[in-house]
Amino acid sequence: MRSAVSIAQVAKHAGVSVATVSRVLNGNQAVKELTRARVAASVQAMGYRVNQLARSLRTDESRLLLTMVPDIGNPFYAEIVQGIDSVLQDNGYSLLLCETGGDANRERRYFDLLEARRADGAICLDPDTVQQALHSHGIGFPWVACCEFDSSVAVPYVGIDxxxxxxxxxxxxxxxxxxxxxxxxxxxxxxxxxxxxxxxxxxxxxxxxxxxxxxxxxxxxxxxxxxxxxxxxxxxxxxxxxxxxxxxxxxxxxxxxxxxxxxxxxxxxxxxxxxxxxxxxxxxxxxxxxxxQPMRALGEQAAYLLLKQLDDATTPVTGVVLPHRLVLRESA
The missing domain is CATH 3.40.50.2300 (Response regulator)
Structure with missing residues (x-):
């Protein structure tokens, strides 16, 4: 079994310091583009994987986001989740898919992950979970309501009319x-x-x-x-x-x-x-x-809204309403 590649090995392969590799992996812009490309090539060549647990202990950031759905088997949610995941992956985050099943105990466990900082934020697609969160006080983590929302409450949302x-x-x-x-x-x-x-x-x-x-x-x-x-x-x-x-x-x-x-x-x-x-x-x-419903776009917009909150907690709360379309086939 192949042993894990260390950051020091990546640094030696790229001909740079460990500190430089660390800066590249953490998205620090104070690195020359040529150096950044060389480090990226070494990371790819050696199969280096970031230890997210160790990283979260250092930075108080897990790079893990929750997506709560009532029923994983419902194809409507599957396409939205694909949209969410594509945006999160492009931005260096991982997604944890959480099936709530309308179970208050499951919902509470997922909220506990967020409150314990084992995840950085959440996108809620479960109407039950959204209603619980909208009417709760003191929720201290970033989250977005997707599909089910209340425009009168100061929570970012995405949906249709x-x-x-x-x-x-x-x-x-x-x-x-x-x-x-x-x-x-x-x-x-x-x-x-x-x-x-x-x-x-x-x-x-x-x-x-x-x-x-x-x-x-x-x-x-x-x-x-x-x-x-x-x-x-x-x-x-x-x-x-x-x-x-x-x-x-x-x-x-x-x-x-x-x-x-x-x-x-x-x-x-x-x-x-x-x-x-x-x-x-x-x-x-x-x-x-x-x-x-533009399902994939709903997921993508929800992910963008959540990432905006994570980048800047003072970002004004916004809601996004996407267009629907009537599709006529044989049944009507």
Whole structure:
């Protein structure tokens, strides 16, 4: 087994002092470009790896950032995490992916890592975690709310205009002649769920369509099985809707499967609209019409916001709202 390369060995290989190698590795700009390139070449040639634990003990900086997600298996979060990781890697940070599962004890353990300075900051994608953090006092570490946020609270955030996106999706269904449109939502404790419900209601009101409470379903998660249950609820209605709009693609795909098992044709018997535009959306049969969130860009912007805080704690709090897009396929 190959032994670890020391910083002294790198210095000897590059023909410079240990102090110079250390300055290069720590991003010190007071090193000539030619010397910096020579040290970088030696680091690459010898396979030197920074001992992050030792570094954190010296600098009180771990170079480790947490990303908290409720469900690692949800493809929506996977693409956002890829965007976060690409930016962090380019800036010399490592990412620790933390699945919270809506478990308060897990969330507390992750917060403990931050408070103990074993990680430098966090990006929160879990609505539960975001809500807990937004309403907590005395949080002393840098963090960014991604997707779920509250613009009235002084915390950097990145997301989309959920209300406008839901309005656009519902208006499209109305333009296709649908007046009986069901809405499959998740927990309205969360901002995105409330905002999407408002957008749906706005579009109905604008078209002069009365909101039917029987068509407003709330399920306990965003996954496929919750969508299947929602389909059963729709099938049990005395007067079925002609279209359904779900607040996530995984929900919408579950709805489609449930309707197909019940013998309905999509979109002939019931049109289906999703939200997110995960990769699987265009692979379903029929392909799913949906609202596209710029998932990778959401992750990248969240990472940039967090890095700004780490570079300068006095950086003004900002929020970034990215554009959404309606993607029309076969299901609606």
């Amino acid at each position: 959920n209300r406008a996106a839901a309005h656009e999706a519902t208006s499209y269904l109305i333009s296709q002649g649908h007046t009986r449109i069901a809405f499959v939502n998740s927990d309205t404790r969360f901002m995105y769920a409330r905002e999407r419900l408002c957008g749906y209601a706005d579009a109905l009101a604008q078209a002069g369509i009365e909101l039917n409470s029987d068509y407003c379903l709330e399920v306990d998660s965003l996954n496929f099985s919750a969508g299947r249950k929602a389909a059963d609820m729709l099938m049990a209605l005395a007067k079925r809707p002609s279209a359904v709009f779900a607040v996530s693609d995984t929900l919408a795909i579950g709805v489609m499967r449930g309707l197909q098992v019940a013998g309905l044709q999509i979109p002939g018997d019931m049109a289906v609209m999703g939200f997110d535009d995960i990769a699987l959306a265009e692979q379903t049969c029929p392909a799913l019409s949906t609202v596209r």
